Amino acid sequence: MKRTHHCNQLRAEDVGQKVALAGWVHGRRDHGGIVFIDLRDREGLTQIVFDPQHNQPSWERAQGLRSEFVVAVEGVVRRRPAGTDNPKLPTGQIEVLAHTLEVLNASDTPPFPIDDAGGQAGEDLRLQYRYLDLRRPPMARNLILRHKIAKAVRDYFDTHRFLEVETPILFKSTPEGAREYLVPSRVNPGKFYALPQSPQQFKQMLMVAGVERYFQIAKCFRDEDLRADRQPEFTQIDVEMSFVTREDVLTMMEGLVAHVWQAARGETLALPFPRLAYRE
Known part of the structure; x- marks a missing residue:
């Protein structure tokens, strides 16, 4: 599966387009049987939706996703339902309805959160797992x-x-x-x-x-x-x-x-x- 866009690229004008994204699972939520994940790469986040009524096999595979799993997803861009836009994200008006899901690599539970709160972890621990520390958005922004x-x-x-x-x-x-x-x-x-x-x-x-x-x-x-x-x-x-x-x-x-x-x-x-x- 070849990636077509990065995770900070899709906007409302891309609705209806078939896309392929790849990155890390930043977070996973299960709402009424529908699975949502925030897919993260170095550029940002995109919300992915796994709906059993749309694609049962992908939804079943999404049940096992956990934080920091590396995945590739193919799907179609659609507008988020009314009232669910996230103004804090550049991609907050859209989501990707997943057709296919490929787990590229599973992950153990990280020793600290891969987000802004991860900076509160001890410096020795962050340096021991420096490759995880560098995934955190503040560190990625520093490199950029x-x-x-x-x-x-x-x-x-x-x-x-x-x-x-x-x-x-x-x-x-x-x-x-x-x-x-x-x-x-x-x-x-x-x-x-x-x-x-x-x-x-x-x-x-x-x-x-x-x-x-x-x-x-x-x-x-x-x-x-x-x-x-x-x-x-x-x-x-x-x-x-x-x-x-x-x-x-x-x-x-x-x-x-x-x-x-x-x-x-x-x-x-x-x-x-x-x-x-x-x-x-």
């Missing part, structure tokens, strides 16, 4: 937001003639401000690579090489104790420019922040940003 930000950064710098250059991860030890992670070399016994605290030396080499405008969404590593603003492994937007003034750099970074805010949050920031003089 991070993707939008990274894409917006790349689009912005591309329009300003920057080159994205990947610099090495295995390098020699450098005199920066933190301790480095060391990686032993198998082919050179007794010698070690150092993981970069930042691409500082590499981007300076690129400027000397004539690249002129460089950026990278760079992985950095620092062997330090945890603090609110320090992590052993983190990602930074790394930038270097040649033949520019301080004002050029400030203006470029202001434009980057405004572009990312618009792309990721749909909000327009007023430029230029207010600035404080050193004496202030």
Whole structure:
């Protein structure tokens, strides 16, 4: 069964269309012998209806569905009965009357709810079952937001003639401000690579090489104790420019922040940003 739509896609104008959806059972309800499930994928939810008067075999299989079962469903889009619309969902005006149901994978009872309430579970438990934690809508939204930000950064710098250059991860030890992670070399016994605290030396080499405008969404590593603003492994937007003034750099970074805010949050920031003089 090939999926035709994702679970946040169908609207009232799709009524009457035959569709195929796949995802996880977010919830199951039995009302008067009719089974309803909320089918979830990374995009959202769609309500599926199993009616024994419409398709007895699918209704019988739906009796065994439980939370987090992975299923594929074929059916027809129809309007929800009057008074049952869910304004909290983009798909809240429609439901899919199921013709066929295929259980792709059964599931044990999850160790915590796969919803907003799951965030109240202990951090150790969530990390132990990280693949379940990442199914929760807040975590999925974080991944989507991070993707939008990274894409917006790349689009912005591309329009300003920057080159994205990947610099090495295995390098020699450098005199920066933190301790480095060391990686032993198998082919050179007794010698070690150092993981970069930042691409500082590499981007300076690129400027000397004539690249002129460089950026990278760079992985950095620092062997330090945890603090609110320090992590052993983190990602930074790394930038270097040649033949520019301080004002050029400030203006470029202001434009980057405004572009990312618009792309990721749909909000327009007023430029230029207010600035404080050193004496202030």
